[in-house]
Amino acid sequence: MPVKIFDAHCDVLCKLLLDPGLDFAHECSLLDVTLPKMLESGIGTQNFAIYLPEDLAGQFDLVLKSIELFHERILSNGQLRFIRTKDDLRLAAENKQIGALLSLEGVDALQGNMTYLRTLFYLGVRSVGITWNHANWAADGVMEPRKSGFTAKGLHLIRECNRLGLILDVSHLAEKGFWELHELSAKPYIASHSNAYTVRPHPRNLRDDQIAAIIRTGGVIGITFVPPFVHATEPVAMEKLLPHIDHICSLGGRRHLGLGSDFDGIKEWIVGLEHAGNYQRFVELLQKHYSEDDVEHLVYKNWNHFYTNHLPENE
Numbered sequence: 443m444p445v446k447i448f449d450a451h452c453d454v455l456c457k458l459l460l461d462p463g464l465d466f467a468h469e470c471s472l473l474d475v476t477l478p479k480m481l482e483s484g485i486g487t488q489n490f491a492i493y494l495p496e497d498l499a500g501q502f503d504l505v506l507k508s509i510e511l512f513h514e515r516i517l518s519n520g521q522l523r524f525i526r527t528k529d530d531l532r533l534a535a536e537n538k539q540i541g542a543l544l545s546l547e548g549v550d551a552l553q554g555n556m557t558y559l560r561t562l563f564y565l566g567v568r569s570v571g572i573t574w575n576h577a578n579w580a581a582d583g584v585m586e587p588r589k590s591g592f593t594a595k596g597l598h599l600i601r602e603c604n605r606l607g608l609i610l611d612v613s614h615l616a617e618k619g620f621w622e623l624h625e626l627s628a629k630p631y632i633a634s635h636s637n638a639y640t641v642r643p644h645p646r647n648l649r650d651d652q653i654a655a656i657i658r659t660g661g662v663i664g665i666t667f668v669p670p671f672v673h674a675t676e677p678v679a680m681e682k683l684l685p686h687i688d689h690i691c692s693l694g695g696r697r698h699l700g701l702g703s704d705f706d707g708i709k710e711w712i713v714g715l716e717h718a719g720n721y722q723r724f725v726e727l728l729q730k731h732y733s734e735d736d737v738e739h740l741v742y743k744n745w746n747h748f749y750t751n752h753l754p755e756n757e
């Protein structure tokens with residue numbers, strides 16, 4: 443029996459948006475995440491991010507198009523169940539279906555309009571990454587040279603997400619904005635796909651005080667498989683993920699760690715972890731280093747507990 447997997451970030455929706463010819467339901471070598479690969483590797487829950495490339499980032503109609511594709515190309519397969527509530531999460535597990543969460547990566551397309559935000563919540567989006575790498579109307583991303591924090595409208599967005607029950611995601615957010623969000627947010631927040639800066643100093647990774655803050659407030663950090671965020675020189679072996687895990691655990695994160703692969707958002711891969719069909723290889727490696735209980739928490743239960751606690755009760 444494969445160990446159940448919960449992955450908090452993939453970008454397959456973006457690939458489907460840009461190339462409608464790609465097939466999620468059948469084996470497709472151009473996609474890291476496909477239904478056959480997910481079934482092969484025992485995925486229990488997958489978070490699907492709505493991400494628009496920078497030249498299209500402001501177009502709300504393409505966010506809606508991504509949701510249309512999510513329904514028509516992904517959920518249309520009976521093996522998946524859309525996760526909007528605590529009940530959905532439970533029912534997916536009971537019926538041995540793959541749970542499918544929907545998230546937004548970068549709020550550019552909302553154009554500061556809270557009606558757009560609320561509409562996405564009503565359509566089932568359950569977490570919101572504030573930025574991609576650069577600045578938008580709400581805040582600066584980690585690659586924006588001025589490294590500023592939130593705008594007034596961006597601060598309003600945090601409050602509105604809190605009020606609705608939309609989970610805030612700090613991956614990609616510049617450090618100043620991170621601390622502003624930490625101060626303002628009344629709810630735990632997540633880093634869906636980021637590693638430890640102390641292990642691999644890269645702007646996309648989290649400093650120790652950020653990791654400690656996420657842990658203290660009850661959030662979860664998704665270890666990501668993006669080779670340059672894992673190790674300085676490529677090719678990157680799977681073993682290089684272990685120091686990130688050990689480091690976050692040393693800061694008290696044993697029950698605040700999960701996976702956030704970034705599959706289909708990457709153009710280079712960790713050796714042996716080239717697509718979503720390979721998770722059990724990683725599980726085997728983890729089992730050599732950690733207890734069975736810790737492995738299960740790391741690859742599934744920590745995210746599952748978090749979402750069980752923070753998804754809406756019902757529609």
Ligand SMILES: [Zn+2]
Pocket residue numbers: 547614635704707
């Ligand atoms: Zn990303």
